[in-house]
Amino acid sequence: MKKLKSLTKTLQKAKLSNTSFIPKELLHRLILGKIREHSSYFITQHDLRSINLIGNVALIWSIPLFILFYYLTNRNIIIAVVLSVAMIIAFLFVSGDHVRSKILIRRQEFDEIAFLIINSLSINMLSTQSFPMSVELLTNDNINNEHYQKYFQEILYKSNLGENEDTIIQDGGKMFLSDRYRHIFQNIKRERTFIDSDPEFLLRVKRQAALIEDNIVIFIAVTCLLPLVLSLVLALIMPQDSLSILLLPLIYALFGSYILRYIQNKNFGVQNG
Amino acid sequence: MVKLKCTDHIFLVKLANQIETGENIERSLFLIDEIPPELHMKLYLGEDITEILTSIEFNYPNILNLLSSTKNAEVEENVKRMRTTAELIRKREEILQEKENAINIQKRRLKIIRYVTLITIAIIAGFSPLFTNIYSLIENGVFQSTFTFFSVLSISFLLVNILNNYFLLKMVNERNMKFKLGIVVILHIGIVIIVNLFLSNYVLR
Known part of the structure; x- marks a missing residue:
């Protein structure tokens, strides 16, 4: 563990995490996918850096892997290339998925407290009667959630620069996934914008729990049967030292992370609606 | 704090x-x-x-x-808003608690499934030299009794097992993932060694 940490540290020192050998656009699209659209505010610099790091580590590892497989397969170039590419893609997917789900958890946490932000903004609006002032009050206290604090500071910065307040408020609403919250935020300047009840939340959470329950059944069916069958097949039809054995668990890795991703997207799709 | x-x-x-x-x-x-x-x-x-x-x-x-x-x-308006927000927080906590309970049941189920598949895959991994000997028997007509514990096959079994546990853990956003995956690796290797010992001492003498 210590070795790994020191390795990542040295890699960071070498600025491996700042620049990416794989085109950034492609890498981010591959790993982040749809969440780039709906939760872009929650993707921190750190996440992007770790994605770059994952891409670079994968690329660097591909060379020794290729050499290893080249000699292990008795200098068969095609199999060596296929194996090392499969290894790297599986690594990219599984570790990219880790970063991705972290962002999604952050997003969900924000959604759960969004009503408090809007309500306090509305109280601030009542007492100060000015939008920039109330945003300033919102960001002033030592709130430990840096993501939306940064977001509101940006709003404050924009309004200090003298941009049109209404357009800022219109754009600012995009932060909220729920239509109702967005609407309330965009009408914050009116007197009566305040969340006093939240029937949608109950429905949403219930639907979400039901979705997890349904998906767990599917997922268990896949994750239980597939590795079991896979391991039996592996044991029966392959000789012990054939390298093509390594391809099958990697296919499983791709398959599994795709299912996981699908379920996460579905979870958020429901929240959107 | x-x-x-x-x-x-x-x-x-x-x-x-x-x-x-x-x-x-x-x-x-x-x-x-x-x-x-x-x-x-x-x-x-x-x-x-x-x-x-x-x-x-x-x-x-x-x-x-x-x-x-x-x-x-202004006092009045403020108090009203604070009250409603407090009420909202209370309702929310109840709902989230309910959801947490629902997920906890799933977590318990997943835990059982995780351990069952873990042990099954590890046992198959332990017995795999036997299966591959059947393979070589069909291929060459010779029953080899050489056991190599550190083969590509056992590495890929370990990979499958770790991945399976990773996906099942990730499904319910479990904490302490690294620790739990460490337990998986240790259990897997332990079971494979035990099965191998059993095989080489009692079955294929």
């Missing part, structure tokens, strides 16, 4: 009650019994109210936002 002796929404309701009776926010903090005595001490010493509030550990840290402008607002 100091913890309150009550939940967040009760604190908010009490604060709203005090403010409604005409106290200012400092006085009302004095009058709430659930606030720990060290904070009362700080209030005596005349520390800034925002600093005292930030030193309280709320479940919803954003309550601080709500309180940030109570100093210079």
Whole structure:
């Protein structure tokens, strides 16, 4: 563990995490996918850096892997290339998925407290009667959630620069996934914008729990049967030292992370609606 | 950080009650019994109210936002809003608790499934030399009894097992993933060694 940490540290020192050998656009699209659209505010610099790091580590590892497989397969170039590419893609997917789900958890946490932000903004609006002032009050206290604090500071910065307040408020609403919250935020300047009840939340959470329950059944069916069958097949039809054995668990890795991703997207799709 | 002796929404309701009776926010903090005595001490010493509030550990840290402008607002409107927000927090906590309970049942199920598949895959991995000997028997007509524990096959079994556990853990956003995956690796290797010992001592002498 210590070795790994020191390795990542040295890699960071070498600025491996700042620049990416794989085109950034492609890498981010591959790993982040749809969440780039709906939760872009929650993707921190750190996440992007770790994605770059994952891409670079994968690329660097591909060379020794290729050499290893080249000699292990008795200098068969095609199999060596296929194996090392499969290894790297599986690594990219599984570790990219880790970063991705972290962002999604952050997003969900924000959604759960969004009503408090809007309500306090509305109280601030009542007492100060000015939008920039109330945003300033919102960001002033030592709130430990840096993501939306940064977001509101940006709003404050924009309004200090003298941009049109209404357009800022219109754009600012995009932060909220729920239509109702967005609407309330965009009408914050009116007197009566305040969340006093939240029937949608109950429905949403219930639907979400039901979705997890349904998906767990599917997922268990896949994750239980597939590795079991896979391991039996592996044991029966392959000789012990054939390298093509390594391809099958990697296919499983791709398959599994795709299912996981699908379920996460579905979870958020429901929240959107 | 100091913890309150009550939940967040009760604190908010009490604060709203005090403010409604005409106290200012400092006085009302004095009058709430659930606030720990060290904070009362700080209030005596005349520390800034925002600093005292930030030193309280709320479940919803954003309550601080709500309180940030109570100093210079109209009382009535404010109190009303604080009350409704407290009510909302209470409802939400109930709903989230319900959801948590539902997920916990799934977690227990997943735990059982995780361990069952883990042990099954590990046992198959342990017996795999036998299967591959059948393979070589069909291929060459010779039954090899050479056992190589560190083969490509056993590495790929370990990979499959780790991946399976990773996906199942990730499904319910379990914490301490690294620790749990470490247990998986140790269990897997242990079971494979035991099965191998059994095979080489009792079955294929």
